[in-house]
Amino acid sequence: MSDERGVGSFAEVLERPGVSPDLVALQETLWHYVRAAQDVLAGHYPTDPPPPAAVQEGLIGGRTVTDAWDPTPPDDLLAATARLLHAVLTAAACEAPGPLRLLARGAAAAGASGAGDARAARDARQTDDAEAAGAAADAPAADGAEVPSTAAQDAPGGGSPDAPVPRETLARWFHAAWRADRRALQELAEPYACDADLLAFFGRQLARPFFQRLGATLQLDPGAWRPEQLHAGCPLCGGAPRIGRYWPEEGGRTLWCDLCDIEWRFPRVTCPFCLNRDHETLGFLSIAEHENYRIDVCDSCQGYLRAIDDRSTGRTAALDYLVEDVGTVHLGLAAEREGYRPGRVAGSGPVG
């Protein structure tokens, strides 16, 4: 499904009511990175695919595949994708100097090997200079709001943008981001005067092509039933599902992970985040204008899950959940008005 997603689907979603063009532009930009990174990773990642036992554990045993198998890629691949993400974001004039800086310097550190060090360090400095020039050239915001300096955008901490970047920084960032490990991200952010939320977001974006390749190799059958042990979160990365879908005929529900771009079967009348099965504290919101959608809610963890409801439409075609995610932000906002929050699986933090 990943390869079929074209620019066209993002263009179509702009015609739906309540869609934010800014958000579509951002997701489209990030998709360009994910797509380009697939070419870099093809044939190289995963170097050794997860063993069948780990895959079975993730599907049947109630754990995730990555509980039993470390998905961290080798440094050179991380460096290559970091450089790619940096280039894509720079071309899109993305104003997130902290993460951009860390991408560039982390790539230089991870890709550096002996003789290449001097050149890598020089590349990193040149990138920083280009960013500084770009930031200084920005016009003040039209509404007269304070023009933020590069340092002011990021969290004030004891750290400095020029703090030395060890070789393993990208790997640490990768590991902290896909796990949504709030504390590890904070620890990573401080030395470099970066905002932890932005590091969380861009780290997750960096990791997407890797996890999507893993997801594709697993070839998970969305209809596969996991009767032995229920666990919340994506079978591959353990993260919170982003969107759900109700299917026609039997009315079963599947969930989708935005990091891994995989879909898996999950029981109904069960909270996908906290596994609550008490029907008195589970419910769903329906909206008259959007009758082919519903928002599953849990009064125990206050989490909500937007879901496409195809029970009446009879539609069984594969859907582009990335586009649906961008196209249903208003449903999430309506749920938040009722007091619910984007669902979180225990042990993971928000990634925006």
Added chain:
Amino acid sequence: MKLSRRGFLAAAGTTAAGGVLGKLGIDLGPSVAHAAALKTRYARESTTICPYCGVGCSLIVATMNRNVINVEGDPDHPINEGSLCCKGQSLYQVATSDRRLKKVLYRAPRSTEWEEVSWEWAIERIADRAKRARDASFTEQDERGRTVNRTHAIAALGGAALDNEECYLYGKLMRALGLVFIEHQARI
């Protein structure tokens, strides 16, 4: 994507609060505006078992404000995996149809009219009829002189909504009356 400052709204961690998207200068204005006009209605789902035959298919019942708004097969139950026979599927009507009888209706022999009667009267009448039919047909001995103490005029077909304990009492009652044609519809 021009960066602009956005203050944190009261609720942290929500899309509306901006969070990361706000820090990137992503304007969610169109979505916020559209969402403001949307009215949500809250509903619940719970599972139950079909009251009819012994297969025991599971259903998901959706309710809103204590009214049943949908009944469908439970896709996650191993017995029926979301499917329902026509009787189970019609449970929605059992719950919601205004054509459900609320009073006992009786049509006297040869009458063309239904009349409303009370439960008490109806039960007395049914007991009386059953006893009379049984007494009129009761056989103490068969044609070879063996003691049988039975009636062939009445058959029992059980009832799918009866549980095990009710079926046990039902069987005892039928045998006490002398029936031998004792069956259960659920296994036919």
